[in-house]
Amino acid sequence: PSPLLEVTNLVTHFHSRTGIVKAVDGVSFALRRGEVMGLVGESGSGKSITGFSIIGLIDPPGRVEGGSIKLDGRELVGLPSSELRGIRGKSISMVFQDPMMTLNPMLTIGTQIRLALEAHEDVSAAEGRKRAIAALRQVRIPEPETKVDFYPHQFSGGMRQRVAIAIALLHRPKLIIADEPTTALDVSIQAEILVEMKELVAELGTSMIWISHDLATIASIADHVCVMRSGKIVEAGPVLDVLTRPKHPYTQSLLDALPSRAKPGALLARGAGTDAAPPPRLA
Template sequence: MSETVLSVKNLRTHFFTRAGVLKAVDGVSFDLAKGEIMGLVGESGSGKTVTGFSLLGLVDAPGRIVEGSIKLNGTELTTLSDVALRSRRGREISMIFQDPIATLNPMLTIGQQMKLAIDAHERLGNRAAEIRAAELLTQVGIPSAAARLRAYPHEFSGGMRQRVAIAIALLHRPSVIVADEPTTALDVSIQAQILFQMRDLARETGTAMIWISHDLAVVSSLASKLAVMYAGRIVEQGQTATLLRDPRHPYTAGLIASLPATAKPGAPLTQIRGTTPSLLSLPPGCAFAPRCDRATDRCSTEPNMTVQDSRGWRCFYPVSQRDEVSA
């Protein structure tokens, strides 16, 4: 494997609310290599977005990173001052958010916003900045980019706005981009165009990506590596193809089985019973146990990550292909 650009160890981000301590991220670890795309999948409230925010130091009070390490190109981010972190944010690590309408400033032209993003880290003349901005817009597939620099966000469609947000994230050729459901708000035909481009961009520029999504199908066509989150923890991680073909954690297996695409039309879908637990009242041990068919008393203690052949799962009773054949 090539060099590691981002290494996260035992990250814990907790929110100290009046109702209690919310363990939004509770012991997340992973490594990301140059140019690698990792999918971070989970349902709402599983902590995938907070994980992304933590990487960029964007967690606000009452939340904070209580434990763990985030190493970006060898530098520890969790102990950096705000100023030092700001000099890296946008330059070494950047983020693309779900809603491109909320990301862009409606009062500034695209060119002005891109110039501001350039100015944050570099001294570049107006002309040079414009050329760089136009170059990136072209790269993300915006036609007649130089002219579009003078347009305002409302003159763009949703897909085009998201491309602008992606271009801004790419301005300083960061080592890592955290993309938080960037295509969820878009139509499938536009989503496909953007997914395809992001894959090429990662390959060409060597930028590593964390692609946060609730959609397994999107991630499976994009990411080489996958991490599945449930209630603040990564319950399973590994190579995308291996993990989807042969899931070990019952939650992963349940998610895959519950997709309509994997079932016979009209037949009842395999469903995971119950609902996602509130982070305020998590059961002791494995958080998935109350919804799990395989759970026993043992599951009230927390399982560690079992690591085997470059994959890992947190479960005492992992599913395996052999089980399904015998069952």
């Protein structure tokens, strides 16, 4: 079967007075239906910009210069923004490190979920509220009938991220791009959110690109992994192979930098790519 997402030779640059930053410099990969792909690399390696390019969030001075992004065989590069908006949030959605990238501080959660629904379908106010409560319940927010009337600031960081995840899942997207969704959370909440997202995408059959600078997190959630450095993918493969038998010295250097209790043997013994297992905590 054809892959859900096929990215070929993607190039995204930022233009400034001092020159060009080649944020994404010829990236290619394919994502199968239901697969979770990890995109790992140090800060500045081009992971977020790869995600933003796929969902069409590159604004000037950035530009997708070339390459191809096919979702279900349909080319997204070069689509007018009006058409991309129809795909964004519906077929592809994104969960950001900061949930306030998704949430509006001035509106109740119920209103925001209804507006997100209305962007792609006709819903009555009563139906919108019902769907909002169900969406909150799905991401395990307790007492959703009450919480639906809360404003974002009335939630903890972890609960805010759960709301953002609920909004990302609202239209049952084919693909979720999760950009370091646990990085800014308290350590105790990080593992919970990671396990919940893994369970939710498995249950819904959603494909996911999980972006992280942290190999330990990737080991807990991804089936396949692409290792990025300076805008390029230097190594890719099943997470087990890449983390136990890295071929590229850069991947090895990322592994060497992990504390010993988070080394691949320890990571993979905890069930990377199989059952939901909490990620090992890093010092």
